[in-house]
Amino acid sequence: MTISPPLDAPPTPQGQGHQAAHANHSLTGFIIFLCSESVIFLAFFTGYAVLKLSALQWLPPGVEGLEWRSPLLYTLVLVSSSGTVALAERCLSRGQLWGFRAFWLLSMAMGAVFLYGQAIEWRSLPFGITSGSFGSCFYLLTGFHGLHVLSGILLMALMLQRSFRPANYAAGEQGVIATSLFWHFVDVIWVMLFLLLYAWS
Amino acid sequence: MTSTAGVDSRILKAPHPVPGAPDNWKRFFSFNTDAKVIGIQYIVTALLFLLVGGLLAMIMRGELITPEADLVDRTVYNGLYTMHGTIMLFLFIFPVLNGLNNLLIPCMIGAPDMAFPKLNAAAFWMVPVFGVILMASFLVPGGPASSGWWSYPPVSLQNPLGHLINGEALWILAVALSGISSIMGAVNFVTTILRMRAPGMTLGRMPIFCWTALSAQTIQLIGLPALTGGAVMLLFDLAVGTSFYRPEGGGDPVLYQHFFWFYSHPAVYVIILPVFGVFSELFPVYARKPLFGYPFVAGASLVIVGLSLIVWVHHMFPSGVPQWMRDVFMVTTMLIAVPTGIKVFAWLATLWGGKLRLNTAMLFALGGLFNFVFAGVTGIMLATVPVDIHVNNTYFVVGHFHYVIYGAATMGVYAAIYHWFPKFTGHMYYEGLGKLHFLLTFVGTNLNFFPMHPLGLMGMPRRVSSYDPEFAFWNVIASLGAFLLGVSIIPFLLNLVSSWVRGPKSPANPWNAIGLEWLLPSPPPAENFEEHVPTVISGPYGYGTGRPLVEHQDEIERALLQA
Numbered sequence: 226m227t228i229s230p231p232l233d234a235p236p237t238p239q240g241q242g243h244q245a246a247h248a249n250h251s252l253t254g255f256i257i258f259l260c261s262e263s264v265i266f267l268a269f270f271t272g273y274a275v276l277k278l279s280a281l282q283w284l285p286p287g288v289e290g291l292e293w294r295s296p297l298l299y300t301l302v303l304v305s306s307s308g309t310v311a312l313a314e315r316c317l318s319r320g321q322l323w324g325f326r327a328f329w330l331l332s333m334a335m336g337a338v339f340l341y342g343q344a345i346e347w348r349s350l351p352f353g354i355t356s357g358s359f360g361s362c363f364y365l366l367t368g369f370h371g372l373h374v375l376s377g378i379l380l381m382a383l384m385l386q387r388s389f390r391p392a393n394y395a396a397g398e399q400g401v402i403a404t405s406l407f408w409h410f411v412d413v414i415w416v417m418l419f420l421l422l423y424a425w426s
Numbered sequence: 427m428t429s430t431a432g433v434d435s436r437i438l439k440a441p442h443p444v445p446g447a448p449d450n451w452k453r454f455f456s457f458n459t460d461a462k463v464i465g466i467q468y469i470v471t472a473l474l475f476l477l478v479g480g481l482l483a484m485i486m487r488g489e490l491i492t493p494e495a496d497l498v499d500r501t502v503y504n505g506l507y508t509m510h511g512t513i514m515l516f517l518f519i520f521p522v523l524n525g526l527n528n529l530l531i532p533c534m535i536g537a538p539d540m541a542f543p544k545l546n547a548a549a550f551w552m553v554p555v556f557g558v559i560l561m562a563s564f565l566v567p568g569g570p571a572s573s574g575w576w577s578y579p580p581v582s583l584q585n586p587l588g589h590l591i592n593g594e595a596l597w598i599l600a601v602a603l604s605g606i607s608s609i610m611g612a613v614n615f616v617t618t619i620l621r622m623r624a625p626g627m628t629l630g631r632m633p634i635f636c637w638t639a640l641s642a643q644t645i646q647l648i649g650l651p652a653l654t655g656g657a658v659m660l661l662f663d664l665a666v667g668t669s670f671y672r673p674e675g676g677g678d679p680v681l682y683q684h685f686f687w688f689y690s691h692p693a694v695y696v697i698i699l700p701v702f703g704v705f706s707e708l709f710p711v712y713a714r715k716p717l718f719g720y721p722f723v724a725g726a727s728l729v730i731v732g733l734s735l736i737v738w739v740h741h742m743f744p745s746g747v748p749q750w751m752r753d754v755f756m757v758t759t760m761l762i763a764v765p766t767g768i769k770v771f772a773w774l775a776t777l778w779g780g781k782l783r784l785n786t787a788m789l790f791a792l793g794g795l796f797n798f799v800f801a802g803v804t805g806i807m808l809a810t811v812p813v814d815i816h817v818n819n820t821y822f823v824v825g826h827f828h829y830v831i832y833g834a835a836t837m838g839v840y841a842a843i844y845h846w847f848p849k850f851t852g853h854m855y856y857e858g859l860g861k862l863h864f865l866l867t868f869v870g871t872n873l874n875f876f877p878m879h880p881l882g883l884m885g886m887p888r889r890v891s892s893y894d895p896e897f898a899f900w901n902v903i904a905s906l907g908a909f910l911l912g913v914s915i916i917p918f919l920l921n922l923v924s925s926w927v928r929g930p931k932s933p934a935n936p937w938n939a940i941g942l943e944w945l946l947p948s949p950p951p952a953e954n955f956e957e958h959v960p961t962v963i964s965g966p967y968g969y970g971t972g973r974p975l976v977e978h979q980d981e982i983e984r985a986l987l988q989a
Contacts, residue, residue: 250541254617261609261647268655268688272670272681280676354668358676361668365659 255403259410266414269366273421276358285356293423299342300419303374306335307412310405317401322388325401329385332408336378343371366418373411380404457551459543460952461528462850464550468525469843471553472518473919478561479513480912482506487874487908490901495892503891504572505593509560511575512597515693516604517557519831522839523700524550524611527639529850531615533943534633536624536960538953541617545610552607556600563596571597574889576686579671579679583664590665598661605654612646615639624942624955626962626976633941633966634723638703641727642696645734649689649696656685680745687738695734698798698830699727701838702769705791708845709773710967711939712788713780717967719772726765733762743814752811759809763802770799786860790841793868797833801826804879819889822882828875832911837867840918847925848932852949855929859921866914873907934986940968940975945982947989 277283284290309332316324347367354364384404453463454470486506489497498506528546532539540546563570570593573582577597585592619640623632659670660682669675671682702723710717717723739747739755773795782788804826807813817823840863847855877900886897893901935944942962946954960976968975976982 250617250621253621254542254545254613257616257647258609258613261613261651264648264651265655268652268685272655272659272685275681275684276670276676276678279678282676354662354666355675358669358678361659361662361670361675361677365662365668365670 249399252399252403256406259406263410263414266369266417269362269369270417270421273362273366276362277425280358282357283359285352285360288352288359290426291423295342296346296419296423299339300415302335302342303339303415304412306332306339307409309335310408314401314405317398326385326388329381329388333378333381333385336374336381336408340371340374340378343367363422366422370411370414370418373407373414377404377408377411380407457547459539459547461532461540461543461546462950462952464546465525465528465530466850467550468521468528468553471550471557472522472525475513475517475521475557477915479510479518480915482510482513483908484912486510487905489891490893491905493893493895493898493901498891500891501569501572504889505564505570507889508571508574508577508597509564512560512571512601514831515575516601517553517560519697519835519839520604520608521553523642523697524608526700526704526839526842526846527611527615527643529846530635530943531618531639532622533849533946533950533954534636534941535619535622535627536942536955536962537618537622538956540614541622542614546614549607549610549614552603552610556603556607559596559603560600563593563600566591566593566596568592576683576690577660578686579660579663579682580673582660583672585664595661595664598657598664602654602657602661605650605657608646609650609654612643612650615643616647624959624962624976627942630721630724631962631965632724633703634706634717634720634727635700635703637724638699638706638727641731642699644731645692645696645699648735649692652685653689656682656689659685680742680747683742683745684738687741688735691738691741692734694827694830695730697835699730701794701835701842702727704838704842704845705773705795706769707941708787708791708841709776709780710969711845711937712783712785712791713777714783714969715776715780716969716971717772718775719768720965720967722768723772726768729765730762733758733765737762740809740814743811744818756809756811760806763806766802770795770802785844786855786857786864787841787845789861789864790837790844790867793864793871794834794837794841797829797837797871801829801834804829817882819887820882821878821886821888824888825875825878825882828878829871833871833875837871840864840867843922845937846943847922848936849943849946849948849950851926851929852932853925853929854932854936855921855925859917863914863917863921866910866917870907870910870914874904874911875907877901877904877907934989935983941966942976945976945979945986947986 309328313325313328313332316322316328347364350363352360352363354360381404384401387400453460454467458464458467485498486503489495489503495503528540531537560570567589568585568587571577571582573584573594577594582594585594619632619636659668662668663671663677669677671677671679673679706717706723737755737759739751740759743752743755784792804822808817808823808826844855844860847853881897881900881904884897886893932948934946934948936948937944942955942960943950945960960978960982962976964973964975966975974980
């Protein structure tokens with residue numbers, strides 16, 4: 226499929242214009258995808274609320290309530306990582322590539338800390354995924370969200386690796402914007418989840 | 427991408443590898459990223475699964491031609507109707523419509539391809555994958571899923587043989603994969619329509635098919651994640667033993683019904699909206715008149731999107747939902763008739779006083795419209811709570827939705843396939859065979875699905891392999907109609923294959939239609955208009971007005987004629 230430019234048309238610099246336009250489409254597509262993705266969480270949240278409101282006995286026998294102090298700490302870590310992501314973006318727009326990489330790496334680390342905290346909490350809980358509706362909902366919601374955090378960290382790693390490719394950062398910025406949008410999305414979802422799972426009891 | 431100066435050089439350039447040319451048929455079996463190749467891949471795959479789903483229907487109607495359960499075992503019958511419904515929806519009608527979207531949207535809006543060609547190809551190749559997964563469920567111990575196409579728990583959670591890999595698990599897996607594939611497709615279609623239109627093609631100048639595709643794909647984006655989420659929970663309940671829907675662990679089986687119908691009712695609009703688009707494209711061409719009330723027809727699609735998201739509980743009137751919910755959803759359901767009615771009257775007004783050309787495509791469109799109006803009337807009946815509770819789970823419901831999905835949607839798809847066949851294959855189809863196909867389909871549809879209404883009103887339940895002898899009369903007629911429908915596929919496939927292989931060559935614009943796709947050669951080159959996208963200067967459907975659609979239209983048409 227080689228396309229030779231027609232004789233009477235001015236030669237267009239192959240790629241450039243196309244690529245810029247294409248990156249733009251990617252961001253549109255990614256935002257549409259995020260909106261769609263939020264419906265899955267909305268479905269899970271609604272299911273959780275319906276099951277909780279109609280339950281005769283919600284918590285598994287022997288469980289009084291969820292311990293919320295250390296999850297709150299990890300929540301703060303995750304939420305503030307949204308701030309470091311924004312700082313990284315600001316560095317990038319000012320052309321400070323190393324500042325971007327530092328804040329970006331810091332955000333990844335904070336995401337990893339959150340996942341670590343999640344793993345510790347899962348191990349310490351006295352109920353499993355088969356312990357009634359509450360257990361099912363708890364592990365599904367936190368697990369599905371955890372998967373998103375993990376994907377976010379992987380996406381960030383990809384963007385970090387790309388930042389070392391020379392002369393990439395004119396087009397690469399779109400990927401950074403998309404990744405940071407995803408990260409903010411994951412954070413907002415977690416805040417809602419925290420309110421639903423820990424605060425609402 | 428604005429200049430129209432290079433029209434001639436575009437037309438005169440050596441033709442690109444064209445879809446369907448005998449020397450490059452292999453491209454249809456590869457990970458090709460050209461939307462036109464993917465469109466044909468979708469349509470051919472869907473038609474193959476139509477044959478599979480149709481075969482299951484033939485066996486069922488063979489069983490039902492006598493009151494006794496004599497042809498197949500009852501448990502086999504349960505698997506038959508479950509798989510028939512699942513195949514026809516997820517492997518026939520959705521893929522065939524995505525095929526039309528792929529062929530038509532880029533050409534109609536003047537884009538070289540979809541926004542994300544690789545994502546597009548990946549979305550297509552998931553179809554055969556989940557198709558094979560679903561077919562494999564015939565081979566696992568215990569047979570395929572047998573709890574109906576909606577897989578309500580607790581029936582769907584039974585898993586009597588206790589295997590981890592069972593028909594039901596494969597069913598859920600296939601449906602979840604289908605959902606992911608459709609979301610990938612929807613992101614692509616919406617982005618393409620929003621971002622890649624030709625210069626001058628404002629939203630208000632977009633062909634109605636693109637409006638309906640945009641509306642339908644928006645529903646996919648909002649609804650499918652809910653179904654996928656619900657299906658994931660069902661899979662966990664089935665495979666891990668969680669209690670989302672298991673009452674014994676505190677779960678709620680009706681919750682699943684909400685998730686399922688929150689998507690699966692709007693899914694009906696995902697199916698019918700593009701067919702509305704097809705009607706809106708075809709009637710102006712074959713009546714030689716502009717579409718009546720373009721802004722209302724376009725806007726009605728968006729209204730349908732909004733309403734479709736708040737009607738799902740009408741499938742659950744007998745499922746123990748509170749009375750206020752029944753009342754609210756009865757009203758919202760009936761409201762859908764308003765935008766739909768606007769469209770129907772717009773089509774009638776388009777046809778009124780037109781110079782009708784009754785070729786195969788137009789016959790299918792008119793037949794589809796007729797069946798759709800009938801289905802709409804029974805739909806309003808079903809929206810009424812007392813009637814619905816009376817005929818719930820009877821053949822009345824089966825008759826209603828077969829009129830929608832076969833009578834209207836599939837006949838609309840046939841209309842589209844005939845109408846755009848010359849454009850995308852470069853060959854004309856045979857009118858005689860086409861009209862035979864129409865006759866068999868129209869008679870067969872009504873003979874098959876009309877008797878289901880009296881049967882339902884008499885009280886014959888759906889999903890049974892044996893029935894009371896008093897129902898025999900209508901069942902025999904329905905079965906004869908079904909066999910007629912089975913036969914009707916023969917002239918259809920014969921027509922497609924023979925005319926693609928050796929049919930007469932098609933000119934660029936055989937129907938004298940107005941639209942960007944008709945300003946391309948037949949078949950269009952790989953990148954459609956490439957760099958020479960014409961600038962649109964007027965709205966669509968300017969039949970009889972003499973207004974050109976694009977700048978330099980004469981020049982482009984002359985070049986097409988010379989080529």
